[in-house]
Amino acid sequence: MPQDVVRYGLLSTAQIGLNAHLPASYDSKNSEITSVSSRTAARAEEVAKERNIPRWFGSYEEQLADPDTDAIINSLPNGMHAEWTIKAAEAGKHILCEKPLAVSAEECQRMIDAANANNVVLVEAFTHRWNPHMRMARKLVAEGAIGDTQTIDSALCFNIAEPDGNVRFSQELAGGALWDAGCYAVYATRFVMSAEPVQVRGMSHDSGNWGIDTTFSGSMKFANGAIGNITTNMEQPFRCFITIDGSKGRIEIPGMFDDSGPIIIKRGDGRNGENTEIISTPAPYRFVVQFDEFSECVLTGKKPEFPAEDGLRNTAVVEALYRAADSGSPVDLNL
Missing domain, CATH: 3.40.50.720 (NAD(P)-binding Rossmann-like Domain)
Incomplete structure (x- = not known):
């Protein structure tokens, strides 16, 4: 090499x-x-x-x-x-x-x-974890910048106009809205919380008897009492955001995939705009940053910032959300 x-x-x-x-x-x-x-x-x-x-x-x-x-x-x-x-x-x-x-x-x-x-x-x-706005949100949550984190809302939705032949609609190939897109919202929630959920609930819908979920809505409860809500859908207009609400304010990222997108911090009771701060986050293309880090690990023996075990834990949460949707009951986790 x-x-x-x-x-x-x-x-x-x-x-x-x-x-x-x-x-x-x-x-x-x-x-x-x-x-x-x-x-x-x-x-x-x-x-x-x-x-x-x-x-x-x-x-x-x-x-x-x-x-x-x-x-x-x-x-x-x-x-x-x-x-x-x-x-x-x-x-x-x-x-x-x-x-x-x-x-x-x-x-x-x-x-x-x-x-x-x-x-x-x-x-x-998972490239969105390289975007500065996601990293800043994670840091602000850890520092208590918006008080005690209480709720997180995240979504990734888009419209697949021609589902026939699309692998996302294949039960055999493990398609489905949550596996394909909702996993981003799950990851984003875990990422900004720097923690793993202890319990999940879920609901799903299959719009065309595909054998997969075309819509999935789930919730994750964390040990500190915070509740993260995720939504994903493959048949509606695009949206990809995360909002974190605490006892003293809110953090909004309108576009999780926007490499240089803004992060919006709203402090106080949120009824007016005078306590709103909008921070720009100029950044390189996240796929380039991912390449550079992965290749550095290969070339030098450096340990990845996000090892595969992190992927295992995200998969375990997605699995539990599916089990919760199938059973209609909450599923406890110990990750």
């Missing part, structure tokens, strides 16, 4: 890899995407030529066997994350795995065990 760059392979031709990771790699100081794989050579070659990716593979197995690939970006459907992350680890490849890390805590643990056994880095790709 060159000492100053990590050579990545895109495992699949998923849009997140081509439209987010690939452009970010151009601006990363220590990362480059050198290959792409698909289930057919024709598709892999087509994408490689279209996107100027140097090499392509007609199967995932071929890419994992490539000695010139140091790390894999696993952007396969949710239900395939565990299988191919474990195979990548066994092939000696480092893995930046798209969210959710897996679809059960048990799967996550097997992935972690495989990474440890083969001395490779494994990280879940």
